Amino acid sequence: MQLKTDGLVIREYSVGENDRVITVLTRDYGIIRAFANGAKRLKSRSQSATQLLAYSSFVFYQGRDSYSVNEAKSKEIFFKLREDIEKLSLAQYFCELAGELGPEMDRADDYLKLILNTLHFLAKDSRPQLMLKAVLELRMMSLAGYMPDLTACDHCGNFEDAGMFFEKEKGLLVCCKCGSGGRAVTASVLAAMRHICYSDFVKLFNFTLSDEALECLSVLTEAYLKAHIQKNFKTLDFYKSLAQLKL
Ligand SMILES: [Zn+2]
Structure with a gap:
């Protein structure tokens, strides 16, 4: 056949x-x-x-x-990705994630569209690398059935509070009045996380954050990923050693 x-x-x-x-x-x-x-x-x-x-x-x-x-x-x-070891290692991490989260014997249009677009932006340098990493991690987790509930505080329904905490194990928000168990998430980073999970695909890569906020976003999406996918990603470790990120 x-x-x-x-x-x-x-x-x-x-x-x-x-x-x-x-x-x-x-x-x-x-x-x-x-x-x-x-x-x-x-x-x-x-x-x-x-x-x-x-x-x-x-x-x-x-x-x-x-x-x-x-x-x-x-x-x-993707010739441009092969010329640059840092980009290549990040691209290989994206591939490793796809191999971990992608479906078997089922349609994968959304996964393919996501990773191909991410690789295009990475090759062209038209989005920051940490933004691409965070988008791929969180959106692919969402496609694979691990979409966090970022609508409001899980306890009181508070939609936007100055102090929100993200509980990575449960994938939900708690406001500072109800608890402080998770990682603190600023309003701009929370808005970006909501955008990555809930926006239409055509708008997915259309947001901007300061470098500092991008680092926080990347730390959060990676922590969420690692809380649910029990795996050590060697390609990510290698990328970090090259990028010398303090993550
Ligand atoms: Zn609350």
């Missing part, structure tokens, strides 16, 4: 001299792991189309126990 779809290569590793196994976030079938036999040997377009961060159209052959790549043709290879 053949599966025809497009997708982003989010992981690749070599098997033997000429082969590689790739993980692809596909539009129609979610995450697919497939053998790309002879991909390193081929001088055809399928070599660049099956490398990490390539967005390509694929034809997969579905065997009894595994998939293999029959055809691959690249649409976008």
Whole structure:
């Protein structure tokens, strides 16, 4: 059986001299792991189309126990991300997250649209890196069923208070009159978190924050992610060591 779809290569590793196994976030079938036999040997377009961060159209052959790549043709290879080690490491972190949160054998249009847009902004330097990190973390968590409830204080319904606290384990807000269990979140950071969770996709990347507020936002979205996904992301550690962020 053949599966025809497009997708982003989010992981690749070599098997033997000429082969590689790739993980692809596909539009129609979610995450697919497939053998790309002879991909390193081929001088055809399928070599660049099956490398990490390539967005390509694929034809997969579905065997009894595994998939293999029959055809691959690249649409976008994000060349600018490969030239810059810092951007590349952040892009690899986004790919790792997609591999962790993306669906299997289910449509993944929203995940693909989110990560492709994030990578475009990262490649073009048209949004701050910490903003892209926070948007991808929180929006992808939301897509995967971990959307926090940021509407109001969970206890008293207070919508906007000077002092709000975010409880990362429960994914909800508590105002300073009702408790102080979580991390303090300023009004501008809270507005950004609400925007990332609730805005239409077309407006998702349209907000601005000061550098200081972006750092707070990034710390919060990452803490929320790590409270729910019990995993150490090596790509993120590497990115931080390069960016020398005090996070
Ligand atoms: Zn309250």
